[in-house]
Amino acid sequence: xxxxxxxxxxxxxxxxxxxxxxxxxxxxxxxxxxxxxxxxxxxxxxxxxxxxxxxxxxxxxxxxxxxxxxxxxxxxxxxxxxxxxxxxxxxxxxxxxxxxxxxxxxxxxxxxxxxxxxxxxxxxxxxxxxxxxxxxxxxxxxxxxxxxxxxxxxxxxxxxxxxxxxxxxxxxxxxxxxxxxxxxxxxxxxxxxxxxxxxxxxxxxxxxxxxxxxxxxxxxxxxxxxxxxxxxxxxxxxxxxxxxxxxxxxxxxxxxxxxxxxxxxxxxxxxxxxxxxxxxxxxxxxxxxxxxxxxxxxxxxxxxxxxxxxxxxxxxxxxxxxxxxxxxxxxxxxxxxxxxxxxxxxxxxxxxxxxxxxxxxxxxxxxxxxxxxxxxxxxxxxxxxxxxxxxxxxxxxxxxxxxxxxxxxxxxxxxxxxxxxxxxxxxxxxxxxxxxxxxxxxxxxxxxxxxxxxxxxxxxxxxxxxxxxx
Numbered sequence: 001x002x003x004x005x006x007x008x009x010x011x012x013x014x015x016x017x018x019x020x021x022x023x024x025x026x027x028x029x030x031x032x033x034x035x036x037x038x039x040x041x042x043x044x045x046x047x048x049x050x051x052x053x054x055x056x057x058x059x060x061x062x063x064x065x066x067x068x069x070x071x072x073x074x075x076x077x078x079x080x081x082x083x084x085x086x087x088x089x090x091x092x093x094x095x096x097x098x099x100x101x102x103x104x105x106x107x108x109x110x111x112x113x114x115x116x117x118x119x120x121x122x123x124x125x126x127x128x129x130x131x132x133x134x135x136x137x138x139x140x141x142x143x144x145x146x147x148x149x150x151x152x153x154x155x156x157x158x159x160x161x162x163x164x165x166x167x168x169x170x171x172x173x174x175x176x177x178x179x180x181x182x183x184x185x186x187x188x189x190x191x192x193x194x195x196x197x198x199x200x201x202x203x204x205x206x207x208x209x210x211x212x213x214x215x216x217x218x219x220x221x222x223x224x225x226x227x228x229x230x231x232x233x234x235x236x237x238x239x240x241x242x243x244x245x246x247x248x249x250x251x252x253x254x255x256x257x258x259x260x261x262x263x264x265x266x267x268x269x270x271x272x273x274x275x276x277x278x279x280x281x282x283x284x285x286x287x288x289x290x291x292x293x294x295x296x297x298x299x300x301x302x303x304x305x306x307x308x309x310x311x312x313x314x315x316x317x318x319x320x321x322x323x324x325x326x327x328x329x330x331x332x333x334x335x336x337x338x339x340x341x342x343x344x345x346x347x348x349x350x351x352x353x354x355x356x357x358x359x360x361x362x363x364x365x366x367x368x369x370x371x372x373x374x375x376x377x378x379x380x381x382x383x384x385x386x387x388x389x390x391x392x393x394x395x396x397x398x399x400x401x402x403x404x405x406x407x408x409x410x411x412x413x414x415x416x417x418x419x420x421x422x423x424x425x426x427x428x429x430x431x432x433x434x435x436x437x438x439x440x441x442x443x444x445x446x447x448x449x450x451x452x453x454x455x456x457x458x459x460x461x462x463x464x465x466x467x468x469x470x
Contacts, residue, residue, distance in 0.1 A: 005030040005335060019378045020325045023332040030335055042331055049330025049381075050323050053282055054160045059319040060285030061151050064266075064292045065107035066311045066318075069116040071296035071303050073263045077102045078120050080260035082201060083211040085185075090192025091200035092128055093138050096121045097184045100142035102260065104149035104177065105267030106288070110413050113143040114424045122429050128200050133439035134191065136429050140421050140436075141184055141443035144410040147376075149177035151270055151288065154376055154406045156281065157326065161384035164398045166281040167274045168465040172399050175464055176407070176454045183446030214258045221249060222268040229276035253299075262295055275468040322377055329381030337385060346390045356394045360404065360455050363387070367405055371412015372419070379409055399465055400458045407454065411447050414440050 009026025013019065031037060068074070081098040088094050103117045118139040125135035147154045150170035159166035191197065201207075227233065228241045253261050269291060270284045279287060296303030336342055349359065370379050383405075391401050413421045416437055426436040454461050 004033060005339065009332075013373075019375050020321075020328040023328040023378065023382070027328075027331045027335045030339075036338060045331045045334055046327040049327045052160050054156060054166060054280075055323070055326070057151075057156050057166070057282045057285035058153060058322055059315060060282075060289045061108045061153055061156065062318050062322070063311070063315045064151075064285065064288035065109060065112045065116075066315050067289065067292035067296055067303070068103075068106045068263070068266075069112060070307055070311050071292065071300060073106075073260070073292075073295065073300070073302075074103065074117045074120055076260040076263055077117065078124070080211060080214065080264075083207045083259065084215070086201040087199050087203040087208065088189075088192075089199055090188045090197040092121070092125045092130060093134070093188035093192065093197070094185050095200075096125070096135075096138045097142045097145075097181050097188065100145045101149060101177065101181050102264060104145045104147075105151070105270075106263065106292075107146050108151040108153045108155075110143040110146045110410060111420050111424055113146040114139060114421045115428065118143060118425060119428050122425070126429075130197070132429055132431055133435065136425050136431065136436055136439040137441075137443040138184065138188060140414050140425055140440045141447060142181075143421055144407075144413065144447060145177055145180060147406055147410055148173045148180065148403070150174070150267060151281075151285065152406070153322075154380060154409065155402065157377055157380045158384060158402045158406065159281075161381055162388055162398050162402065164402060165465075165469065168399050168469050169402050170271060170274065170281065171465040171468045172403050172461045175460050176403055176450060179453060179460065180446060180450045183449055184443070187443070187446055210256075211259075213256065214261050214264070217252060217256075217258070217261060218264045218268060221245070221265060222272055225268065225272045226276055229272060229278045231277050250299075262299060266291055271468075325375065325377045326381050329378050333382055333385045336382070342386045342389065345386055346393070349390055350393065354394065356396055357456065359390065359394055360396070363401075364404065364408060364451065364455060367408035368411060368415075371409045372415045372417070374412075374418065375420075376406075376409045376413065379412075380405065397458065397462060400454075400461045403461045404451070404455050407447070407451050411444065411451070414444070414447075 005026055008029040009022055012022035012025040017025070028039070028042065031039065031042060077099050078095065081095040081102065085091065085094040085098050099117050099121060100113055103113050107113055107116070121139055122135045126132060146152070150173050152170065152173060155169040155173065156166055158164070159169050225245055228236065228245060233241065249262070249265065252258070266288060270288055273279045273287060274281060274284050349362070352362070353359065370383070387401065388398070391398060413419050416422065422433065422436050422440065426433050429436070
């Protein structure tokens with residue numbers, strides 16, 4: 001019976017059917033043949049799989065990312081990053097990484113980064129004489145920062161499936177994201193030295209000073225909000241806690257004519273609000289969308305009603321796809337549990353070794369392989385129920401494993417045959433798929449280096465969540 005289940009699923013995948021439908025095919029054939037539950041119960045299982053309050057964050061994070069992409073905020077992020085690091089050798093390569101770090105705090109997906117900010121970055125690098133392969137490679141690598149640095153769509157899905165704090169998962173992504181960015185910038189510096197790339201703008205104290213003032217203003221605002229929004233300060237009243245900070249932020253942005261100050265505040269508002277207990281991750285997603293609407297319609301005035309309707313419809317379509325994958329994977333995971341496949345896999349893995357370090361090595365190899373062939377959301381929804389009993393027995397923190405899992409699957413987005421980022425960048429750069437793949441290969445080095453570090457030094461992942469959520 002298990003052979004029938006997996007055989008029908010793999011046959012459906014091999015025929016080119018989308019992963020969500022392939023999971024339904026395998027599950028329905030098994031249920032129909034075995035008669036384990038009435039077919040009508042499948043619908044209830046699928047609906048139950050997406051009937052979750054934390055999953056409400058999914059459409060709102062997608063919405064916020066789409067709004068930021070369409071409201072001209074990506075151009076502001078690019079200009080801010082250019083002022084900050086464009087004067088370094090290989091400047092636009094560094095700009096690419098810094099821009100993705102900032103954009104990651106708003107979008108939460110690698111594909112949005114590659115298709116939005118990546119379009120600006122690749123064109124700018126081509127115009128400045130950089131090889132197209134270099135531009136595509138660094139853009140692909142930096143796009144993976146989106147799901148690591150919060151907010152993160154895959155982290156939301158993982159948190160729901162693993163019944164793990166989404167706030168802790170978000171906080172856990174900061175240090176690994178910073179390490180990834182530093183490794184990428186180190187590789188840009190190496191290429192700049194070997195290939196004699198120069199700076200793309202002249203060094204200017206006033207320009208760089210303004211960028212650092214903008215960055216300092218964001219950090220000061222973040223610290224202030226974290227203090228004011230703490231539950232212990234509820235007695236201060238709503239105006240002091242919310243009204244005065246908003247007025248101060250608006251005045252500062254107008255007075256200093258900052259480039260991306262308001263956009264940079266997005267992750268500050270999200271993480272500050274969650275860490276202080278002001279709102280849940282789901283409410284944080286709504287806050288991100290509201291902030292993006294405010295910036296687009298009121299502050300920058302770059303959104304029109306026609307754009308608003310178009311963005312809303314795109315968000316509905318994307319959300320429907322994501323939630324259909326989750327619903328299909330929920331019935332697939334239920335069949336896995338019913339057939340005791342999860343227990344068999346767990347027993348087999350533990351029979352190989354009960355050493356957590358060995359398990360993490362095997363899990364990395366397996367997840368890298370899965371990431372080459374399976375969409376990220378589907379992989380998380382299917383595999384988390386398989387892995388959770390094993391990591392519980394081995395004493396591995398689910399937050400730590402969540403970061404390891406997501407980074408593995410992000411590397412999968414850069415590998416053929418299913419890597420979505422590859423297809424996006426192929427279209428943006430207008431080069432062949434083969435050239436795109438070859439351009440990305442060297443940039444796996446900083447990603448694998450980070451993966452090894454966070455796998456075997458868990459405190460890099462767990463230290464910040466422990467401080468913010470004691």
